[in-house]
Amino acid sequence: MCGIVGVLGNHHVAPLLVEALKRLEYRGYDSAGIATVNEGRLDRRRAVGKLVNLSDLLVHEPLAGKAGIGHTRWATHGAATVANAHPHRAGNVAVVHNGIIENFRELRAELTAAGYSFESETDTETVALLMRHELAQGGTPAEATARLLPRLHGAFALCFLFEGEEDLMICARKGSPLAIGHGDGEMFVGSDAIALAPMTDRITYLEEGDWAVITRAGAEIFDARNARANRAMARIQVDATRIEKAGYKHFMAKEIAEQPVVLADALRHYLREDGLNLPAGVDFTGVDRLTLVACGTAHYACHVAKYWFESLAGLPCDIDIASEFRYREPPLSDRGWAVFVSQSGETADTLAALRHVQDKVARTLAVVNVTTSSIARECDVTLPIMAGVEVGVASTKAFTCQLTVLLTLALKAAQDRGRLDAAQLATRLADLRLLPGLMNAALALAPEIEGLAEELAKAQDVLFLGRGAMYPLALEGALKLKEISYIHAEGYASGELKHGPIALIDASVPVLVLAPRDALFEKTVSNMQEVMARHGRVLLLSDQPGIAEAGADCWRCLTLPRVPDLLAPILYAVPAQLLAYHTAIAKGTDVDQPRNLAKSVTVE
Numbered sequence: 311m312c313g314i315v316g317v318l319g320n321h322h323v324a325p326l327l328v329e330a331l332k333r334l335e336y337r338g339y340d341s342a343g344i345a346t347v348n349e350g351r352l353d354r355r356r357a358v359g360k361l362v363n364l365s366d367l368l369v370h371e372p373l374a375g376k377a378g379i380g381h382t383r384w385a386t387h388g389a390a391t392v393a394n395a396h397p398h399r400a401g402n403v404a405v406v407h408n409g410i411i412e413n414f415r416e417l418r419a420e421l422t423a424a425g426y427s428f429e430s431e432t433d434t435e436t437v438a439l440l441m442r443h444e445l446a447q448g449g450t451p452a453e454a455t456a457r458l459l460p461r462l463h464g465a466f467a468l469c470f471l472f473e474g475e476e477d478l479m480i481c482a483r484k485g486s487p488l489a490i491g492h493g494d495g496e497m498f499v500g501s502d503a504i505a506l507a508p509m510t511d512r513i514t515y516l517e518e519g520d521w522a523v524i525t526r527a528g529a530e531i532f533d534a535r536n537a538r539a540n541r542a543m544a545r546i547q548v549d550a551t552r553i554e555k556a557g558y559k560h561f562m563a564k565e566i567a568e569q570p571v572v573l574a575d576a577l578r579h580y581l582r583e584d585g586l587n588l589p590a591g592v593d594f595t596g597v598d599r600l601t602l603v604a605c606g607t608a609h610y611a612c613h614v615a616k617y618w619f620e621s622l623a624g625l626p627c628d629i630d631i632a633s634e635f636r637y638r639e640p641p642l643s644d645r646g647w648a649v650f651v652s653q654s655g656e657t658a659d660t661l662a663a664l665r666h667v668q669d670k671v672a673r674t675l676a677v678v679n680v681t682t683s684s685i686a687r688e689c690d691v692t693l694p695i696m697a698g699v700e701v702g703v704a705s706t707k708a709f710t711c712q713l714t715v716l717l718t719l720a721l722k723a724a725q726d727r728g729r730l731d732a733a734q735l736a737t738r739l740a741d742l743r744l745l746p747g748l749m750n751a752a753l754a755l756a757p758e759i760e761g762l763a764e765e766l767a768k769a770q771d772v773l774f775l776g777r778g779a780m781y782p783l784a785l786e787g788a789l790k791l792k793e794i795s796y797i798h799a800e801g802y803a804s805g806e807l808k809h810g811p812i813a814l815i816d817a818s819v820p821v822l823v824l825a826p827r828d829a830l831f832e833k834t835v836s837n838m839q840e841v842m843a844r845h846g847r848v849l850l851l852s853d854q855p856g857i858a859e860a861g862a863d864c865w866r867c868l869t870l871p872r873v874p875d876l877l878a879p880i881l882y883a884v885p886a887q888l889l890a891y892h893t894a895i896a897k898g899t900d901v902d903q904p905r906n907l908a909k910s911v912t913v914e
């Protein structure tokens with residue numbers, strides 16, 4: 311988490327830094343700050359809360375200088391206060407940091423014993439003081455950096471600025487991504503290429519352990535052993551229109567509405583006229599086990615996919631939450647594949663899980679949105695989900711695109727394992743091609759959902775129920791609602807209700823039942839009856855036959871298009887997202903930047 315930017319410019323850089331931080335605010339918004347060097351003097355401004363507070367501060371207390379660094383924070387060590395906000399300064403050094411310095415307590419004790427005192431509770435201030443200490447030992451800032459970096463444990467991206475040095479930034483990467491941008495007589499540093507997009511499209515990604523000495527003339531890059539390293543410069547295309555709200559009130563609303571278009575992009579990428587179009591390395595012949603690992607919403611996509619891989623391809627499939635995966639020491643097969651699903655491609659736990667399996671499975675696959683991300687670069691095969699930039703903290707279009715790509719992968723597994731003949735595959739592909747149209751039909755439910763959301767907004771607790779592949783959808787629906795509306799919500803497998811959670815049911819608890827009229831419908835209806843017998847208020851999301859059969863006694867019903875079974879989890883994601891969105895609007899919460907969260911979770 312946390313966003314980092316640095317600029318060695320030809321004009322005063324404060325406005326550029328603030329603009330870049332706006333594009334990085336998805337990484338955290340607990341506080342923000344910038345530091346510049348002007349006429350040799352290092353100075354900084356910091357403010358708690360959203361970036362707008364820093365912008366306001368800069369109106370009253372502007373900061374001049376053509377060299378500067380900036381930061382937007384997601385608090386880890388110490389509360390969101392000005393003292394804990396970055397940049398941190400120690401004498402002639404300022405630093406911005408993303409990640410965690412795991413040995414900061416030892417370093418802090420050592421520095422305290424050496425007579426230094428601390429102003430903040432952060433791990434980052436330790437780095438600033440350690441750099442000040444190293445500089446005091448003599449040598450150039452680059453020499454001090456080479457001595458300092460091996461002393462830092464953990465995962466981090468850092469960018470330093472030095473008093474008296476108007477043409478120097480030093481940055482380093484270990485575990486957290488960092489991009490260097492090349493301008494004309496200007497240089498930039500950013501947590502990602504999106505932050506730098508309006509300033510330059512020429513990007514060099516630092517590799518694991520790299521650090522760089524940057525002047526306006528260019529970047530000198532060193533590897534973890536301090537040897538000079540050549541890293542390629544690439545031209546990055548970031549479609550600016552995809553990072554604007556395009557007339558929508560929120561990014562989340564825009565991203566929900568984009569789903570028919572981005573799903574069509576994904577289908578164009580993975581389907582040919584007459585079959586599937588997956589990369590050459592994707593052949594499931596001889597694969598004996600699949601392990602799917604991810605966090606949060608991406609994990610729920612894996613959970614749905616487990617049903618597909620097992621039922622379509624008969625392939626044993628384990629799913630894991632990335633933060634648990636390594637610690638339960640799962641047995642892995644050297645004929646097995648491991649799939650890592652991540653919108654950002656930078657989620658620390660998912661990346662750590664990938665590194666854990668690297669030499670233990672036959673192949674690693676990345677299902678990611680950001681194809682330049684660490685997970686994409688470290689996997690054997692990358693399958694882009696084609697969702698376009700997702701800015702809203704609550705994942706929406708990335709989820710349905712992940713599902714779509716995982717479904718094409720499950721179909722490929724079924725084909726390679728002789729479970730689908732040509733005619734059956736053709737039917738499945740024809741079904742898949744219906745998706746964009748079906749998504750449009752689901753989006754048309756928005757006005758009806760807005761009305762329902764007014765009612766949901768009054769609830770303190772909401773339950774979501776689903777059976778089969780709709781069970782993970784119930785989990786995802788509950789996650790979406792709680793993260794942006796702050797209403798307590800839980801998802802359960804319908805049949806599990808009577809094993810405990812039914813104790814929660816009374817007339818004040820809305821129960822959302824996700825139940826297309828499929829082979830499991832009758833059983834889910836029985837579970838619904840159990841809820842209604844206890845005065846629970848059931849909102850049934852089903853298709854026309856389902857509503858006709860079981861809607862009569864429900865509190866409310868939402869009629870979705872009839873859909874082939876396989877596609878139901880993708881389609882039913884839309885009303886779940888719209889319900890969460892409109893409920894949050896009715897409650898007046900901050901939809902795109904809900905409290906305590908960040909878009910990219912780069913700490914374990």
Ligand code: F6R
Nearest residue numbers: 606607608652653654657704705
């Ligand atoms: C919820 C949400 C998160 C992410 C999770 C993984 O709406 O967005 O649960 O799904 O943090 O992030 P990625 O997919 O970037 O690995």
